[in-house]
Amino acid sequence: xxxxxxLCVDDEPDVLEVIVRELEIFEDYFPVETAxxxxxxxxxxxxxxxxxxxxxxxLCDHVxxxxxxxxxxxxxxxxxxxxxxxxxxxxxQAGLEATVDAVNRASLSHYIAKPWSKDEVxxxxxxxxxHFFLRSGHDTLPYAMILDPMTLAKALHDxxxxxx
Amino acid sequence: MxxxxxxxxxxxxxxxxxxxxxxxxxxxxxxxxxxxxxxVMAACLWIFEPIPIWAxxxxxxxxxxxxxxxxxxxxxxxxxxxxxxxxxxxQGEDMExxxxxxxEALEDEHLLLYDExxxxxxxxxxxxxxxxxxxxxxxxxxxxxxxxxxxxDHWKVTHEPIGFQNFYNTxxxxxIVLFLGGFxxxxxxVKFGLDKNLTRLMLRLFGTKSSFVVLxxxxxxGVLSAFMSNTATTAMMITVVLPIISQLDTGDKLKMxxxxxxxxxxxxxxxxxxxxxxxxxxxxxxLSKQGFxxxxxxxxxxxxxxxAIMMFITWRLLLIFFPPKSKRLELKLEGGWNKSPKxxxxxxxxxxxxxxxxxxxxxxxxxxxxxxxxxxLMPLFGIIEKSDIKKFSWDVLWLMSGGIALGISMKxxxxxxxxxxxxxxxxxxxxIIMVLGLVAYLVANVVSHTxxxxxxxxxxxxxxxxxxxSTDFNYILACVTVGIMVSFSMLLPISTPPNAIAMSxxxxxxxxxxxxxxVVGLIGYLLASLFxxxxxxxxxxxxx
Numbered sequence: 261x262x263x264x265x266x267l268c269v270d271d272e273p274d275v276l277e278v279i280v281r282e283l284e285i286f287e288d289y290f291p292v293e294t295a296x297x298x299x300x301x302x303x304x305x306x307x308x309x310x311x312x313x314x315x316x317x318x319l320c321d322h323v324x325x326x327x328x329x330x331x332x333x334x335x336x337x338x339x340x341x342x343x344x345x346x347x348x349x350x351x352x353q354a355g356l357e358a359t360v361d362a363v364n365r366a367s368l369s370h371y372i373a374k375p376w377s378k379d380e381v382x383x384x385x386x387x388x389x390x391h392f393f394l395r396s397g398h399d400t401l402p403y404a405m406i407l408d409p410m411t412l413a414k415a416l417h418d419x420x421x422x423x424x
Numbered sequence: 425m426x427x428x429x430x431x432x433x434x435x436x437x438x439x440x441x442x443x444x445x446x447x448x449x450x451x452x453x454x455x456x457x458x459x460x461x462x463x464v465m466a467a468c469l470w471i472f473e474p475i476p477i478w479a480x481x482x483x484x485x486x487x488x489x490x491x492x493x494x495x496x497x498x499x500x501x502x503x504x505x506x507x508x509x510x511x512x513x514x515q516g517e518d519m520e521x522x523x524x525x526x527x528e529a530l531e532d533e534h535l536l537l538y539d540e541x542x543x544x545x546x547x548x549x550x551x552x553x554x555x556x557x558x559x560x561x562x563x564x565x566x567x568x569x570x571x572x573x574x575x576x577d578h579w580k581v582t583h584e585p586i587g588f589q590n591f592y593n594t595x596x597x598x599x600i601v602l603f604l605g606g607f608x609x610x611x612x613x614v615k616f617g618l619d620k621n622l623t624r625l626m627l628r629l630f631g632t633k634s635s636f637v638v639l640x641x642x643x644x645x646g647v648l649s650a651f652m653s654n655t656a657t658t659a660m661m662i663t664v665v666l667p668i669i670s671q672l673d674t675g676d677k678l679k680m681x682x683x684x685x686x687x688x689x690x691x692x693x694x695x696x697x698x699x700x701x702x703x704x705x706x707x708x709x710x711l712s713k714q715g716f717x718x719x720x721x722x723x724x725x726x727x728x729x730x731x732a733i734m735m736f737i738t739w740r741l742l743l744i745f746f747p748p749k750s751k752r753l754e755l756k757l758e759g760g761w762n763k764s765p766k767x768x769x770x771x772x773x774x775x776x777x778x779x780x781x782x783x784x785x786x787x788x789x790x791x792x793x794x795x796x797x798x799x800x801l802m803p804l805f806g807i808i809e810k811s812d813i814k815k816f817s818w819d820v821l822w823l824m825s826g827g828i829a830l831g832i833s834m835k836x837x838x839x840x841x842x843x844x845x846x847x848x849x850x851x852x853x854x855x856i857i858m859v860l861g862l863v864a865y866l867v868a869n870v871v872s873h874t875x876x877x878x879x880x881x882x883x884x885x886x887x888x889x890x891x892x893x894s895t896d897f898n899y900i901l902a903c904v905t906v907g908i909m910v911s912f913s914m915l916l917p918i919s920t921p922p923n924a925i926a927m928s929x930x931x932x933x934x935x936x937x938x939x940x941x942x943v944v945g946l947i948g949y950l951l952a953s954l955f956x957x958x959x960x961x962x963x964x965x966x967x968x
Contacts, residue, residue, distance in 0.1 A: 417659040424477060424874060
């Protein structure tokens with residue numbers, strides 16, 4: 261069975277470490293990968309694609325050395341493999357123009373402003389991963405424990421979830 | 425997740441399919457061996473789930489058309505030995521031709537002819553004249569050069585093959601259409617809020633006292649899940665209830681009682697009608713293959729008492745295990761009836777279909793035919809549109825189709841072979857039902873309910889038809905009782921989708937679910953045994 265990944269991108273190792281620790285509860289269900297630049301993120305995405313797996317969500321900083329986060333998200337929106345991937349900005353420094361770009365051209369799913377709280381990140385990741393499942397049509401039930409119950413239940417009701 | 429388990433299942437299933445090629449299995453002919461191989465493959469894939477269960481079902485049908493059908497390559501390319509007929513003498517006034525044939529080509533004055541082009545064997549009656557140990561035959565339909573089979577025990581000769589269309593037919597089996605009718609009703613109900621409004625009405629009857637709210641949720645979920653999928657019903661109930669119970673104190677066990685009442689109600693409520701849950705359909709399709717029909721209304725009459733009693737017992741148990749702290753719980757449900765013409769048409773079609781279903785014995789029109797009423801009328805009035813059809817759980821229909829198809833090949837030997845592995849004489853007629861039910865109950869806790877029922881049904885039927893058991897073993901009773909017991913398998917979060925949804929709310933932990941699931945499951949199993957023994961036997965047709 262193919263795996264569904266979460267990818268965190270930030271050029272500050274300390275920040276990455278904190279985020280990964282906060283996303284610990286997801287590890288049993290979704291492997292969490294990290295990258296410290298847009299290029300490294302692309303390499304990780306290519307590896308995921310090659311192994312036949314999926315990228316459910318990217319949690320991305322904006323201001324980074326080299327290419328910025330919003331441009332990475334836009335390029336992901338233009339690629340079939342990462343079209344359904346939920347795109348979340350986690351940043352304190354994205355200006356209005358970059359943010360507008362992210363919404364209009366990368367279909368930004370959510371914006372988390374720094375400083376963030378652990379509860380907020382977990383809630384957003386849960387909700388967004390649930391949306392990924394609903395968009396991409398993966399079977400939700402094996403992951404029911406880690407997805408957002410209301411979003412999931414609404415979708416199973418509207419989508420006429422079947423018995424087995 | 426469980427990658428090793430999946431690999432194990434995959435390897436086992438391939439080994440199962442190939443096994444008949446390498447081993448000669450005592451008591452099974454070639455066709456029986458292939459059928460057993462398909463069964464082992466399907467069972468391993470269904471149990472270990474390296475691929476989705478519906479994908480396994482489709483693989484079953486593909487294997488069958490390939491390996492078992494009259495038109496398939498195995499049948500076409502495996503041929504008995506044959507020789508060409510030589511003319512020897514002509515005799516009599518009309519110079520009738522006489523042919524010399526070896527004795528192994530003849531069976532009861534019949535000669536087996538082989539058609540090289542069609543690769544088929546046909547039988548021809550001939551006159552036999554024996555002379556000095558050599559055999560001569562005559563027939564007007566024979567010409568020199570005709571091919572005659574000299575390997576009479578080849579499986580192509582002994583076995584009447586099945587056309588591939590028979591396996592495809594399972595995709596549109598009447599039970600599948602009945603379920604599809606249910607899908608249309610459910611889709612309409614969801615689209616126009618019928619389910620939520622019925623919930624509102626039902627819950628209002630039970631007031632606001634905590635204990636009665638729990639009962640109300642059990643009953644409302646149960647009633648809806650008798651007509652909609654248990655999964656969609658549970659999901660709807662959770663969306664209604666979760667925002668309210670999240671507000672309760674952390675220590676209030678009412679949360680747990682409510683979060684557990686919903687999946688329990690859905691699992692039990694599914695028993696109430698033939699379309700309530702797929703295992704019921706598996707039972708009906710297995711029996712219809714034997715020529716027995718249980719009318720929709722009869723099923724409801726048979727199942728209703730146990731459903732009602734189990735609801736009551738579950739309610740009491742929930743209150744004992746999870747005593748509520750809050751005395752009252754207000755479930756304020758918003759919304760009202762949609763009064764648009766489409767909505768009213770939808771409600772009317774829903775009501776009419778359900779009415780015609782439960783009264784099928786009175787008016788005599790089969791529930792399978794009634795099922796096409798919503799299928800035809802809902803699209804006609806624009807109630808169901810293309811986007812709605814796309815949401816249907818087609819996988820569930822295909823899962824069932826594969827199960828029905830597997831039943832066809834199980835009758836080619838494997839079912840009887842499997843039951844011969846166990847000495848059933850130690851159990852009484854009803855003891856066998858208890859044993860089968862226990863196996864089904866245990867298996868269904870860890871695999872799909874539909875799969876558990878699918879695997880057990882052909883075995884129950886063969887036990888009745890093969891005569892290997894005591895004469896009063898009633899396989900119709902066995903199928904119904906075992907099918908109902910399967911629905912009580914709700915021990916683990918993975919046992920049923922409603923359980924998984926309830927777990928996702930975070931209101932309960934596995935141990936809470938297992939506590940109620942174990943007790944309700946055990947009581948359900950025992951109660952179904954009692955009902956089967958004392959009541960259902962008299963309500964069902966008898967196979968003998």
